[in-house]
Amino acid sequence: MFTGLIEEIGVVSRRSGSDLAILAEAILDDVHEGDSIAIDGACMTVSAVNDAGFVVQMSPESQAHTTLSRLRPGDAVNIERAMLAGARFGGHFVLGHVDNVGRVHSVQDQGDFSLWRFQAPSEVACYLAPKGSVAVDGISLTIVEPAADTFGVAVIPETLRRTTLGNKRPGDAVNLEADILGKHIYHYLKGSPPPRGIDAEFLARHGFV
Numbered sequence: 001m002f003t004g005l006i007e008e009i010g011v012v013s014r015r016s017g018s019d020l021a022i023l024a025e026a027i028l029d030d031v032h033e034g035d036s037i038a039i040d041g042a043c044m045t046v047s048a049v050n051d052a053g054f055v056v057q058m059s060p061e062s063q064a065h066t067t068l069s070r071l072r073p074g075d076a077v078n079i080e081r082a083m084l085a086g087a088r089f090g091g092h093f094v095l096g097h098v099d100n101v102g103r104v105h106s107v108q109d110q111g112d113f114s115l116w117r118f119q120a121p122s123e124v125a126c127y128l129a130p131k132g133s134v135a136v137d138g139i140s141l142t143i144v145e146p147a148a149d150t151f152g153v154a155v156i157p158e159t160l161r162r163t164t165l166g167n168k169r170p171g172d173a174v175n176l177e178a179d180i181l182g183k184h185i186y187h188y189l190k191g192s193p194p195p196r197g198i199d200a201e202f203l204a205r206h207g208f209v
Helices: 060-065 157-162 180-190 200-205
Strands: 008-016 019-023 036-039 042-049 053-057 076-081 100-110 113-119 133-136 139-144 150-155 173-178
Touching (some): 173 180
Antiparallel strands (some): 008 019, 036 042, 036 076, 100 173, 113 150, 133 173
């Protein structure tokens, strides 16, 4: 499990079959074979560690449903080690189970902030709620103005500095993971009759029934 607070920007050094080698520095003092580690928000297992970085193995599922299969040597990636039970918990609960690939829709400067909008496939968009959480390439962000197939997030300069988001442009692909709490509630409501006092027409209009 992760928090969506990126620890380091790594660089892809090699791709060979299912192996993906990542150059890193800051996190290497506590990375070991068998550890879970998030690469652009996708949970991977470390298969080898050396003085310059580490290697993960991408399953066919990860290659088919994340952006990892598109990575090439020289590409920058967001890295986060699995959370520690006794550490401060920022961000939100991120499992590293990418729901699907979305795209950058637009970027609008708003003074010190910038408003980013992303296109989201329907299987992700249905879980997104105003002021809810979403992981974009592993970055914990707060949702603004979700629509049928897009959503916005307000991004501060520190986030752009510490992650790869600042390198993205409209049309670029990103990994999306909706908040696990929202997904469980959504599926519970879809499988249950409308709770007393809840308008059935409202639930149907939003895809719950």
